[in-house]
Amino acid sequence: MIRTWARGGRRAGAGRARRAFVFVLPGLWVLGVVTWELCRPTSGQLLQLLAAAPAIACAGTGRRQCVLLGGVCALLALVPLGAAEPDAGAATRAMTCGAILAVIGASYLTAGRRLRLVRELERTREVAAAAQRVVLRPLPPRIDGVVLAADHLSASEGAAVGGDLYEVVGTRHGVRALIGDVRGHGLEAIGTVAAVLGSFREVAHDEPELGGVLRRLERSHQRHLRERAEQPVAGGGEAFGPLSPLAEEFVTVLLLEVAGDGSVTALNCGHPWPYRIGGRAVDPVAPAEPLPPLGLFPLPDDLTAVCCGRLGPGEGLFLHTDGAADARDAAGEFFPLTQELRSSVEAPAARLGPSPSGVVGDVREALLRHAGGRLTDDVALLMLCNDRLRVPAQPSPGRHAEPGRTAGTGRVEAGRAE
Structure with missing residues (x-):
C-alpha cells in the first residue's frame, strides 16, 4: 500500500x-x-x-x-x-x-x-x-478471508477492457475465481468477455462442483456463438464457414476454488497455470495437463477438478494471461515474469509477506517498462492471498482447562496490514 x-x-x-x-x-x-x-x-x-x-x-x-x-x-x-x-x-x-x-x-x-x-x-x-466497469467490474479488496488484487491492460488504445477477463466471487462452496483469454484482443472481443463473465457470476453460486461450472460456461459460450451466427455477416458468406471468424472462436479459462481450509482445486482449459507465492518463494503450479480451450472441442465426460495443494496463512496464487509472459521488448526478448515476481516478493517492502496489490502493481509497471508502453496483446493480472489465521481457542470466562489437557483450536479471520 x-x-x-x-x-x-x-x-x-x-x-x-x-x-x-x-x-x-x-x-x-x-x-x-x-x-x-x-x-x-x-x-x-x-x-x-x-x-x-x-x-x-x-x-x-x-x-x-x-x-x-x-x-x-x-x-x-x-x-x-x-x-x-x-x-x-x-x-x-x-x-x-x-x-x-x-x-x-x-x-x-x-x-x-x-x-x-x-x-x-x-x-x-x-x-x-461506466460500461466497461459493468463488464469487468472492480474486485473488492477481500472476500471471505481471501485478499484480492487485479489489473488489466488493453492492447487497444483508450479501452479499459479487451479480450482478457477475470472475476472472483464468494460462494457457499468457497471462493471461486475465473481468469480467461478470448481469441483476439481489443474491442472486438468484449462481447464474448461479457457472455463468459455473466454466465460465471450466475453459475458459480449454483453448481456445487467446478466441473458443473465449466460445463455451464461451455454451453453459454456456444449459445453466444449461435446468437452471433444469426446476425448478418459483412460481405456475405456463412457465419460458421471455414473462413468465418466464428469458426475458431475459443476461450482459454482457468477455474479455481479456495476452500475454507485453504485447499485449492482447479480446472484448466488451455490457460497458463498460476504461480504459488509463499514468503519469498515463487513456484509455478502445474498439477496436470490443461484441457483444450472452450470452443475448440467438446469437454470430456470426466471433469474432476485437480488438487493444487493448500494455501497456508499469508500464501497466495498469482494468475495471469499469456499476454504477460509473451510481451516483448524492442530487442524481441520475452518479459521475465518469474524473475519480476521474485523481485517483488523479495523487496524490503514485502518483508511482512506478499501484498497482492503490491505484487500486481510491481508486475504491471515492470511489464509496461519492458514493452515500452506498446502492448500487442491484452494482459490480465490477478492475485489471491489467504489471509485466514489460526489461533488457539480461548477458554470460557470463569473456566480453566484441566491440567494435562490441550485446548482446542479455532479459526478466526484477521486482516493483514498491507
Whole structure:
C-alpha cells in the first residue's frame, strides 16, 4: 500500500511540473525574443517571432491566457526596442502587430473548438468507462478471508477492457475465481468477455462442483456463438464457414476454488497455470495437463477438478494471461515474469509477506517498462492471498482447562496490514 501511494505521489508531482512548464513557456518565449532584440537590435524583424506566443498559450493553457499574452505581444511589437531612431522599422513593427492580432483571433477560435471536442471526448470516455466497469467490474479488496488484487491492460488504445477477463466471487462452496483469454484482443472481443463473465457470476453460486461450472460456461459460450451466427455477416458468406471468424472462436479459462481450509482445486482449459507465492518463494503450479480451450472441442465426460495443494496463512496464487509472459521488448526478448515476481516478493517492502496489490502493481509497471508502453496483446493480472489465521481457542470466562489437557483450536479471520 505504501509503495502504491509513493507511485501515485510521483505521478502527481510529475503532472504538476509539466503543467507549470506549459504555463510559463509562452512567457519565457516572449522574454527570450525581447531580450535578444534589446541586446542585438534587428529593427523589429526579430519581434515577428512574438506571433508564436499566443498560439503556444492557446495550445498549452487556455483562451484567456492567449488573449492576455497576445495583447502584451502586440504592444511590444509596436515599441521600437533597441532602435537608434524611433521611426526605424515602423512598417515592420506594424506588420508584426497585425500578424500577432491575426494569430490571436485564429488561436482563440481554434482553442474554442478544441475545448468543445475535449469535453465531448471526456463525456464519451465517462460513458465507456461506466460500461466497461459493468463488464469487468472492480474486485473488492477481500472476500471471505481471501485478499484480492487485479489489473488489466488493453492492447487497444483508450479501452479499459479487451479480450482478457477475470472475476472472483464468494460462494457457499468457497471462493471461486475465473481468469480467461478470448481469441483476439481489443474491442472486438468484449462481447464474448461479457457472455463468459455473466454466465460465471450466475453459475458459480449454483453448481456445487467446478466441473458443473465449466460445463455451464461451455454451453453459454456456444449459445453466444449461435446468437452471433444469426446476425448478418459483412460481405456475405456463412457465419460458421471455414473462413468465418466464428469458426475458431475459443476461450482459454482457468477455474479455481479456495476452500475454507485453504485447499485449492482447479480446472484448466488451455490457460497458463498460476504461480504459488509463499514468503519469498515463487513456484509455478502445474498439477496436470490443461484441457483444450472452450470452443475448440467438446469437454470430456470426466471433469474432476485437480488438487493444487493448500494455501497456508499469508500464501497466495498469482494468475495471469499469456499476454504477460509473451510481451516483448524492442530487442524481441520475452518479459521475465518469474524473475519480476521474485523481485517483488523479495523487496524490503514485502518483508511482512506478499501484498497482492503490491505484487500486481510491481508486475504491471515492470511489464509496461519492458514493452515500452506498446502492448500487442491484452494482459490480465490477478492475485489471491489467504489471509485466514489460526489461533488457539480461548477458554470460557470463569473456566480453566484441566491440567494435562490441550485446548482446542479455532479459526478466526484477521486482516493483514498491507
